[in-house]
Amino acid sequence: MKQDGAFYPDWTNEPPKEKSYRSIFKWGDPHGFKHPNRKLYALLKEKLHLTDDDFKHKRQTGNAEVRIAQSVRLSNARIDTFRDLVGAENVDTDDYSRVRFATGKTTEEAMMLREGVVGPVADLVLHPRDKEDVLKVVEYCDQQRIPIYVYGGGSSVTLGLRPTKGGVTLVMSTHMNRVLNFSEINQTITVEPGIMGPDYERALNRAPELYKAERRYTCGHFPQSFEYSTVGGWIVTLGSGQESSYYGDVYDLVVSQEYVTPAGCFKTADFPATATGPKINDIMKGSEGAFGVLVSATLKVFRYCPQNDQNFAFMFPGWEAAVAASREISQGEFGMPSVFRISDAEETDVALRLYGIEGSIIDKFLRLRGFRPSERCLFIGRSQGERSFAKNVKRNVTKICRRFGGMYLTGYPVRRWEHGRYTDPYMREDLNDYGILIDTLETAVTWETIHKVHQGVRAFVKSRPDTICMTHASHFYPQGTNLYFIFITRAQDLKEYRKFHAGIIDHIERRGGSLSHHHGVGRLMAPWMERHMGSAQMNVLRALKNHFDPNNIMNPGGALGLDMDAQSVQK
Numbered sequence: 001m002k003q004d005g006a007f008y009p010d011w012t013n014e015p016p017k018e019k020s021y022r023s024i025f026k027w028g029d030p031h032g033f034k035h036p037n038r039k040l041y042a043l044l045k046e047k048l049h050l051t052d053d054d055f056k057h058k059r060q061t062g063n064a065e066v067r068i069a070q071s072v073r074l075s076n077a078r079i080d081t082f083r084d085l086v087g088a089e090n091v092d093t094d095d096y097s098r099v100r101f102a103t104g105k106t107t108e109e110a111m112m113l114r115e116g117v118v119g120p121v122a123d124l125v126l127h128p129r130d131k132e133d134v135l136k137v138v139e140y141c142d143q144q145r146i147p148i149y150v151y152g153g154g155s156s157v158t159l160g161l162r163p164t165k166g167g168v169t170l171v172m173s174t175h176m177n178r179v180l181n182f183s184e185i186n187q188t189i190t191v192e193p194g195i196m197g198p199d200y201e202r203a204l205n206r207a208p209e210l211y212k213a214e215r216r217y218t219c220g221h222f223p224q225s226f227e228y229s230t231v232g233g234w235i236v237t238l239g240s241g242q243e244s245s246y247y248g249d250v251y252d253l254v255v256s257q258e259y260v261t262p263a264g265c266f267k268t269a270d271f272p273a274t275a276t277g278p279k280i281n282d283i284m285k286g287s288e289g290a291f292g293v294l295v296s297a298t299l300k301v302f303r304y305c306p307q308n309d310q311n312f313a314f315m316f317p318g319w320e321a322a323v324a325a326s327r328e329i330s331q332g333e334f335g336m337p338s339v340f341r342i343s344d345a346e347e348t349d350v351a352l353r354l355y356g357i358e359g360s361i362i363d364k365f366l367r368l369r370g371f372r373p374s375e376r377c378l379f380i381g382r383s384q385g386e387r388s389f390a391k392n393v394k395r396n397v398t399k400i401c402r403r404f405g406g407m408y409l410t411g412y413p414v415r416r417w418e419h420g421r422y423t424d425p426y427m428r429e430d431l432n433d434y435g436i437l438i439d440t441l442e443t444a445v446t447w448e449t450i451h452k453v454h455q456g457v458r459a460f461v462k463s464r465p466d467t468i469c470m471t472h473a474s475h476f477y478p479q480g481t482n483l484y485f486i487f488i489t490r491a492q493d494l495k496e497y498r499k500f501h502a503g504i505i506d507h508i509e510r511r512g513g514s515l516s517h518h519h520g521v522g523r524l525m526a527p528w529m530e531r532h533m534g535s536a537q538m539n540v541l542r543a544l545k546n547h548f549d550p551n552n553i554m555n556p557g558g559a560l561g562l563d564m565d566a567q568s569v570q571k
Contacts, residue, residue, distance in 0.1 A: 034427050060115055079091070090133075099113075102149075111494050112494065120165075157519055188255055193235070195232075257285075259293065262549050289555040322342040330477060335396075345373075347472055379406065452511055529561030
């Protein structure tokens with residue numbers, strides 16, 4: 001379509017058709033959209049060497065109704081048993097449910113579904129009502145050697161939901177989404193694993209009304225998938241929220257857990273600390289459903305004091321200065337910002353164009369001060385907590401940033417970032433409609449290795465013609481940080497995309513980065529686990545697997561790299 005005489009793509013504004021492939025791979029609210037603005041559209045054409053003609057005809061939109069050829073392989077007698085165990089209304093055998101609850105949000109899965117290509121699906125989809133239902137299902141499946149997979153919010157980007165061996169998928173968010181206990185004295189909350197992020201945070205914010213608490217509280221865990229992911233999903237994939245530098249990763253937040261496993265049920269104690277050998281509570285974090293089913297968890301909560309928030313942003317002359325300042329802040333021992341993010345030069349250039357700053361008076365002023373395009377790097381931050389604490393963190397951050405050449409930009413960039421912190425993923429479908437792929441990979445690095453990993457991975461990504469590679473660090477520790485690579489490119493087919501994607505993972509691992517910082521392993525990273533962890537550590541994980549799940553019914557087929565075979569990874 002045309003506005004003001006200039007061509008602008010006809011982005012999709014209609015919700016996906018009911019029970020269509022698009023309704024499965026679309027992000028978030030079916031009625032939610034966020035289209036690339038004109039500045040981003042111009043940038044895409046410039047960087048990817050596209051023209052308006054490339055945006056006049058959409059590729060497969062995926063609006064066909066889901067149809068699959070894979071028949072249910074369980075006998076009628078077994079299906080009837082599952083109906084007896086969880087209630088007939090909580091057993092799905094239809095094509096749409098089997099595909100929907102076997103699919104996450106990877107680019108690979110979206111590309112397949114657009115073409116009507118379906119990967120492995122479970123035979124049945126079950127919606128357990130409570131812990132007792134889970135116990136009965138696990139006992140029966142172990143006796144009958146029926147594989148079990150677990151689905152929370154569906155936001156996995158690691159092929160973690162793919163039921164490669166068939167069997168049954170347990171959907172935890174349908175019924176098991178309740179708050180079980182709130183303790184203001186201990187400052188903890190106990191919930192079922194299927195509770196969604198917004199419901200979880202809302203309950204804590206409303207603690208005085210709901211639980212007669214004296215104060216309001218917050219969970220402190222806000223991943224980009226916050227609105228469409230579950231607490232259980234955060235725990236079993238070792239997630240990190242966008243404010244983890246202050247509140248901690250989910251690993252730090254979980255006090256105790258309750259599991260149903262083929263070897264039996266157990267609940268870890270909620271002591272703040274204990275010296276009773278290796279902690280089983282820690283062993284289960286990040287287990288990705290390979291050992292058992294998480295049925296409840298107790299987590300730390302924090303006082304909710306948004307009135308004390310302090311926003312700030314700085315521009316640095318280059319990436320090295322931004323990294324050096326970030327390390328000094330992380331090791332400064334005066335407290336950490338909650339939002340803490342540095343963007344490299346390419347991501348900064350994109351951000352300034354999107355915010356309308358490039359070419360403005362502000363941009364001219366930045367250039368006069370020596371902050372040049374393709375070099376300058378943006379830092380955004382927010383400190384939280386008790387009022388004087390939050391102010392002290394901002395004061396110390398400001399001193400350090402200025403010492404390393406940073407120029408203060410007020411809190412405006414933080415507010416602009418916050419406005420899109422949960423909505424940016426909605427643009428993926430728009431870009432995919434025209435054959436443009438946008439995806440992310442992340443890794444943990446030490447301060448000693450950050451530049452080696454950043455430079456090496458960027459060099460590989462940029463070796464692909466017409467490819468954008470934006471990088472930021474957004475989770476900080478005294479010993480290091482993470483790198484989050486966002487790449488935008490085109491690919492002729494799924495095979496070509498898989499090869500490029502695997503190459504990025506390989507370069508991350510070979511240059512000293514972790515396989516994953518906060519997305520988990522799933523089946524996407526599984527082929528690299530043996531090389532990355534080493535056989536001694538992998539044998540420990542396999543021993544745990546053999547103890548908890550001797551018949552290998554829990555998430556079999558490559559999860560955590562524990563039972564790799566040609567069919568497991570589907571590569």
